[in-house]
Amino acid sequence: MRVEPLGDNLVVKRIAAEPTSAGGILLPEAAQGLTQQGRVLSIGEGRRLPNGDRVSPQVQEGDRILFYGNGKTEVLMDEQVIIVSEDDVLAVVE
Numbered sequence: 905m906r907v908e909p910l911g912d913n914l915v916v917k918r919i920a921a922e923p924t925s926a927g928g929i930l931l932p933e934a935a936q937g938l939t940q941q942g943r944v945l946s947i948g949e950g951r952r953l954p955n956g957d958r959v960s961p962q963v964q965e966g967d968r969i970l971f972y973g974n975g976k977t978e979v980l981m982d983e984q985v986i987i988v989s990e991d992d993v994l995a996v997v998e
Contacts, residue, residue, distance in 0.1 A: 907979055912951040912961060912990040916942035916971065917983060940973040941997065945985060961990055968997040 907915050919941040944967045950958040963969060972992040979985050 907946070907985065907987070909946060909948040909987060911948045912959075913948045913987050914944050914961070914963065914969075914990060914993070915946045915979075915985050915987055916969065917945055917985050918942045919968070940971050941968065942971060942986070943968055947990075951990070963990065963993060963996060969993050970995045970997060 909915050944963050944965050946965060947961045947963060950960045952958055971988050971994060976992070977987040979987060
């Protein structure tokens, strides 16, 4: 099954948080959940402006992103993915 996002939505596969910090400190599960990273699997057509034009998304399929964790929708397919709005993307990680 393939999920095609609409508008400015993105389908993202979550990347698991590291159990240790960069300094080697073991992080509790509550702290591990704070980092919201994922890989963009598919993107919508972009946001529609009031005049009817579309703005192309700033992210591309395959980008690794940091996103705001609230307001996401989880979808169970062959693998667990989430749908987030492009507005919830904070940064692209290179």
